[in-house]
Amino acid sequence: MPTSPGPRDADAALDILFHPFATGALQWPREGGALFLRAREGWPLHARPLPGLIAEQSYKPAFDALQRSGIDVHGEDVDGTFPLVLVLPPRQRDEARALFARAVAQAGANGTVVACMHNDEGAKTGQAELARLTGPVNVLSKQHCRVFWTGARVLDSALLEQWRALDAPRLVADGTLHSRPGVFAWDRIDVASALLLRHLPTDLAGEGADLGAGIGVLAMDVLARCKGVRSIDLYDAERRALELARRNLAAQANVGFHWHDVTQGVSAHYDFIVMNPPFHAQSRADRPDLGRRFIEVAAQALRARGRLVMVANRHLPYEAVLGGHFAQVRMLADASGFKVVEAVRA
Incomplete structure (x- = not known):
């Protein structure tokens, strides 16, 4: 049985990731769903309907928390493209670059990638890295975090393929x-x-x-x-x-x-x-x-x-x-x- 979400201030990056949807700067897709890479459980996943959300998390405690709350969560790579891909990037540079590249690829030609990082965990760098792949990004700052998302694509295809390989065993x-x-x-x-x-x-x-x-x-x-x-x-x-x-x-x-x-x-x-x-x-x-x-x-x-x-x-x-x-x-x-x-x- 799903559990109730945690306290509102437990995870600032998760909170601010969903801030553009709360303000109307972004709209949740009407169809096609959304992929959430490195997903974490928290109240923003339950504050409003998020139809079609599929979460991916390879860290078992976080996976278990998502599963207990009723989220459709997978422990390994989810295939396919989505009109929206959400990302909570890791700290390690090559791993983060590979995850950005994967998010852009799985957003397809017209999808949106939205990422959020705490300022102390490299938010400014993360914003710049995504912009290197896709061209200028939109950004909002709140609670010592930055949420940034893709606009009109100016995709660097060569860089995308290079970064996708960075996380390979x-x-x-x-x-x-x-x-x-x-x-x-x-x-x-x-x-x-x-x-x-x-x-x-x-x-x-x-x-x-x-x-x-x-x-x-x-x-x-x-x-x-x-x-x-x-x-x-x-x-x-x-x-x-x-x-x-x-x-x-x-x-x-x-x-x-x-x-x-x-x-x-x-x-x-x-x-x-x-x-x-x-x-x-x-x-x-x-x-x-x-x-x-x-x-x-x-x-x-x-x-x-x-x-x-x-x-x-x-x-x-x-x-x-x-x-x-x-x-x-x-x-x-x-x-x-x-x-x-x-x-x-x-």
Whole structure:
């Protein structure tokens, strides 16, 4: 059953994205519907009828919120053209450019692309980028955000094709990993994961899981170095990352892939869990509650004497929750601003 929308001030960019429709500067299409890329749930989606709206969101918590509210939401690429394409662009430049190019392509010859960004997240740059593709854009500013939309098209077709390719999966890390712009640490192995890899116990065995697996870096190393491992399940909230993990672990037969919000718990049980838990969601603000919840979920999912091996920022206060859920906790490494911890269930 649909849930009620959230508070009016929860998401300024989402709010201002719909401001041109509220003022009459733009009209919602009478037919043909609208595509909303990187959609987020919030009161503007329910303030007035939006016939034919199709949302797309690859981040599972946001996908789930849209689905609960009754929005027609898809987790992967929606095909077709629409008279209106709405966009909440990401921060990463190549990913944003590719998304702008896709939005313009899916708006067809006569459709309108409408985007909104917070000023602190590159709104001025985003406006300029869309204008590079389509010619001059219209713009309104409110609540420290800019909403901008296409007018008469002066399309740069060559640039559009160039930008559409920017988000394509590619080999990184000396050709050893498939990745793409926008996923966490997309073009390298991040410092925290590298530290965990250097101190990963090689005697992990049985059935395991990687919570917040990203593109599969930790799971690949576990399978390569821990000969007693029979299987490993990868959980990640970002579908784009999980699809890359499928590529990176395609040669492995004993791997499961789960597009899942780990904070909601996992139903399976494991002999070991490895993880580099997130410490922010879709914002830059620290979210130590996410890491604490990952630890709680890991403790619930581990069998008796099950082992958790994790890495985290040194300053994040996880010791209390580790001590409250595990019989043994020991530091394996402390370097470069990160700590590697092993914890054992009673």
